[in-house]
Amino acid sequence: MECKLVPSVCSYCGTGCGVLFEVINGKIVSTLPMKTHPVNEGKLCIKGWNLHEHVNSFMRLKQPLVKTFGRFIKTDWDEAIQLTADRFREIIEKYGPDSIGVLVSAKITNEENYLAQKFARAAIGTNNVDHCARL
Amino acid sequence: MNNKVKAWLEDGTIDVFLGYKEVDHHPLPYCFTKERLDEVDDLLLSPARYSLEKIATHMTDEEPDIKIGMLARDCNSRALNVLYLWNQLNPDNVRTVNVNCCPSRLKEHGDCSYLEPETVGAYKRRVGVDNNLALKDVEAYDETERLDRWMYEFQKCIKCYGCRNICPVCFCKECSLEHDELVRTGPLLPDVPVFHMVRAVHMAGRCIDCGLCEAACPMDIPLRLLYQKVNQIVMDLFDYKTGTSVEQPPFSILGDTVTLEPKPIEPLKVINNE
Ligand code: SF4
Ligand code: SF4
Ligand code: SF4
Numbered sequence: 350m351e352c353k354l355v356p357s358v359c360s361y362c363g364t365g366c367g368v369l370f371e372v373i374n375g376k377i378v379s380t381l382p383m384k385t386h387p388v389n390e391g392k393l394c395i396k397g398w399n400l401h402e403h404v405n406s407f408m409r410l411k412q413p414l415v416k417t418f419g420r421f422i423k424t425d426w427d428e429a430i431q432l433t434a435d436r437f438r439e440i441i442e443k444y445g446p447d448s449i450g451v452l453v454s455a456k457i458t459n460e461e462n463y464l465a466q467k468f469a470r471a472a473i474g475t476n477n478v479d480h481c482a483r484l
Numbered sequence: 485m486n487n488k489v490k491a492w493l494e495d496g497t498i499d500v501f502l503g504y505k506e507v508d509h510h511p512l513p514y515c516f517t518k519e520r521l522d523e524v525d526d527l528l529l530s531p532a533r534y535s536l537e538k539i540a541t542h543m544t545d546e547e548p549d550i551k552i553g554m555l556a557r558d559c560n561s562r563a564l565n566v567l568y569l570w571n572q573l574n575p576d577n578v579r580t581v582n583v584n585c586c587p588s589r590l591k592e593h594g595d596c597s598y599l600e601p602e603t604v605g606a607y608k609r610r611v612g613v614d615n616n617l618a619l620k621d622v623e624a625y626d627e628t629e630r631l632d633r634w635m636y637e638f639q640k641c642i643k644c645y646g647c648r649n650i651c652p653v654c655f656c657k658e659c660s661l662e663h664d665e666l667v668r669t670g671p672l673l674p675d676v677p678v679f680h681m682v683r684a685v686h687m688a689g690r691c692i693d694c695g696l697c698e699a700a701c702p703m704d705i706p707l708r709l710l711y712q713k714v715n716q717i718v719m720d721l722f723d724y725k726t727g728t729s730v731e732q733p734p735f736s737i738l739g740d741t742v743t744l745e746p747k748p749i750e751p752l753k754v755i756n757n758e
């Protein structure tokens with residue numbers, strides 16, 4: 350029997366509540382609020398309480414899909430990134446860099462958000478950066 | 485305490501021990517094992533309380549014969565009694581190290597903080613139900629006022645299901661609170677007061693008044709008071725004090741015999757004296 354209680358941060362919204370995953374024999378069986386976490390002080394909303402369900406869901410996407418002739422086909426990361434880069438280049442050449450916008454998210458970390466805006470400005474060359482929480 | 489736990493792990497009395505340990509500066513529940521015996525030196529009592537017995541039921545779901553040791557405050561022990569009764573855990577497979585419990589109306593000294601009264605804001609005191617009131621103070625409100633006050637509390641509910649999820653004695657595979665006829669999926673407000681009433685009814689003879697639900701409620705609804713009330717009714721009718729013994733509760737249909745008799749009922753007083 351291996352039972353671990355792993356502290357983490359809820360990935361569902363920008364609040365960032367502290368959660369505790371109950372991991373039994375390698376599977377997350379339940380999510381608990383972290384009582385001593387300064388953000389949520391032992392409370393969660395319904396999304397946080399059910400984090401383990403989306404980790405374990407059979408509907409979860411575990412590898413990239415490429416839409417080919419209207420259908421999603423499984424592929425590997427290298428191919429997916431190559432395809433995306435090629436299409437970006439095509440679009441930028443044809444319509445200019447401002448034809449592309451980058452939407453970042455409250456569900457990812459500050460560092461990831463920083464990287465995304467850096468990618469928009471330095472790699473693509475546009476200031477079109479926006480965020481789901483900037484309502 | 486640490487030596488006892490180590491000895492138990494070493495001689496195979498238990499396979500795992502559930503206690504607390506500081507992880508990333510937070511006192512968190514922790515599962516100690518024989519393989520990492522040295523860690524037992526870091527065993528904590530922790531000011532923060534988690535339902536260790538609920539974790540134990542999850543472990544038992546995976547490995548039914550696992551022998552579990554755990555720290556047990558008074559509330560943990562009461563919850564364990566209820567779980568034994570409802571066949572969720574086997575008392576032969578559980579060993580406890582009993583420790584001090586929380587300050588409450590029942591006991592004075594304790595290691596955990598939740599049951600210290602928190603101050604309640606002026607608005608809530610005026611229109612809602614103060615979480616720190618005693619049951620008899622709430623019952624002192626006249627009927628209309630009481631209903632208004634409770635409805636103010638219930639309509640705040642954000643249907644997070646935290647009260648059910650955290651509760652050590654809520655273990656049903658199919659929960660009535662997810663039954664479409666009672667509580668529909670989607671709408672907020674949830675169906676009030678049905679949501680809270682359904683849960684209150686289920687807590688009769690089952691809630692051990694640990695207060696974890698109220699502590700987890702983002703809307704500070706005085707849930708304990710609600711369940712104290714249903715258990716007072718159980719006490720009055722059946723003389724049954726939930727969690728204090730492994731005697732079968734009046735509502736359990738499990739097992740071979742029903743051991744509890746209702747208390748002799750006094751003739752009803754005529755309320756409506758027309
Ligand atoms: S638990 Fe709810 S409020 Fe907290 S971070 Fe997750 S989604 Fe946001
Ligand atoms: S106080 Fe709340 S969490 Fe504790 S047993 Fe009763 S209903 Fe469950
Ligand atoms: S609320 Fe009632 S049905 Fe739901 S888990 Fe608790 S006792 Fe079971």
Ligand code: SF4
Nearest residue numbers: 641642644645647701
């Ligand atoms: S914990 Fe509070 S807000 Fe959440 S469902 Fe229960 S009563 Fe409602």
